[in-house]
Each structure stands twice: as structure tokens, then as C-alpha cells.
Amino acid sequence: MNGxxxxxxxxxxxxxxxxxxxxQKLGKPHTNAGEILPAGVDSLINSIGDIxxxxxxxxxxxxxxxxLVQFALQTLVSKCYGIEVREEVLIHGLQxxxxTPSLRDYCGKVAIVCAEASTIQLAFERPYLTSKRQGLSQ
Structure with a gap:
């Protein structure tokens, strides 16, 4: 799908x-950085290059x-993973x-986990070791 x-x-x-x-609700820590608009995500995708x-x-x-949904829609990426600490926000997005049946195939590439990111072991090895991109030191 185009941008x-x-x-x-x-x-x-x-x-x-x-x-x-x-x-965030009153009395709870405000840890979100804000939302990025779809036009900003489009610019990010275009600046990354081939995906x-x-x-x-x-x-x-x-x-x-x-x-995550926009990356799934706009690129050929195989999977889009998300980590979100606030369960009510995550559930709302998944619902x-x-x-939205028309986007179900794209949204099937999206998986979201409810967790504090600092508690998740994201990788057992450097993910760029087998990268096809040039210029990465090993």
C-alpha cells in the first residue's frame, strides 16, 4: 500500500x-512520549529506505x-512487534x-505484548550480524 x-x-x-x-489517569506516572502522526511515520519509513x-x-x-499498523500497511516487513506497559491502551488498539475486516491481513503481522520494556530480553545475539545492509561493523 502506498504512503x-x-x-x-x-x-x-x-x-x-x-x-x-x-x-494517563490522575496520580499515575506519565511515561508516554506522545503520539506520532501518520505523516511522520510515512517520513520515517521513507528515510529508512528499503524494507x-x-x-x-x-x-x-x-x-x-x-x-505498527502503518508499518504493516506501508512496507513489506514480515512482522511488527510492539511492547506497551498500559494494558487498557493496548487492548483498545487491538479491539x-x-x-476492521478490510485491514485484517495487514494487522495479522502485528503482535503486541503488555510488559515493561526493561524486563524483556529482546535479543540473544546482535540482530544485525546477518544483515544484508552495508556499512555495519561487526
Whole structure:
């Protein structure tokens, strides 16, 4: 899917989300960095360059999963993983994805875990050891 279509799809999918749905409640620590708009994700994807089915995308602090969905829609990435500490936000995003049949194939590439990112062992080896990209030191 091209960038403009992906932006429209993500905007439509998450249009019903209100600020109150994602903001921290009074008395709870505010640890989110904010949301990135679909146009910003499009710029990020374009700046990365070729993303193919050998690539995996990880979003730490993924919130609703909107960035994950856009990567799934707009690139050939094989899988999009998200980590989100706030269960209510994660569940809300997953429900929205599940309620959108036209995007179900794309959203099938998305997996989100509810956890504190610092408690997860993300890799057992450096992920770029087998990278096809040039210029990485080993």
C-alpha cells in the first residue's frame, strides 16, 4: 500500500480514539512520549529506505499500535512487534484492529505484548550480524 493510502487507513482505523482513551489517569506516572502522526511515520519509513520481508519492526511503548499498523500497511516487513506497559491502551488498539475486516491481513503481522520494556530480553545475539545492509561493523 502506498504512503497516502496507508495514512488514510491508519487515520480511519484510529479516528474514534479520544485523548481520554490514551492519557494517563490522575496520580499515575506519565511515561508516554506522545503520539506520532501518520505523516511522520510515512517520513520515517521513507528515510529508512528499503524494507522487505526479511525485516522485523519493533515499537517500544507502542500505545494503541498505530505505528505498527502503518508499518504493516506501508512496507513489506514480515512482522511488527510492539511492547506497551498500559494494558487498557493496548487492548483498545487491538479491539480497533480486530473490528476492521478490510485491514485484517495487514494487522495479522502485528503482535503486541503488555510488559515493561526493561524486563524483556529482546535479543540473544546482535540482530544485525546477518544483515544484508552495508556499512555495519561487526
Amino acid at each position: 497516502e493510502d496507508a495514512i488514510r487507513a491508519v487515520d480511519s482505523l484510529f479516528a474514534s480514539v479520544k485523548n481520554a482513551d490514551i492519557r 522487505d520481508d526479511q525485516d522485523i519492526f519493533l515499537d517500544v511503548g507502542c500505545g494503541l499500535g498505530n505505528v 480497533l484492529m480486530d473490528e
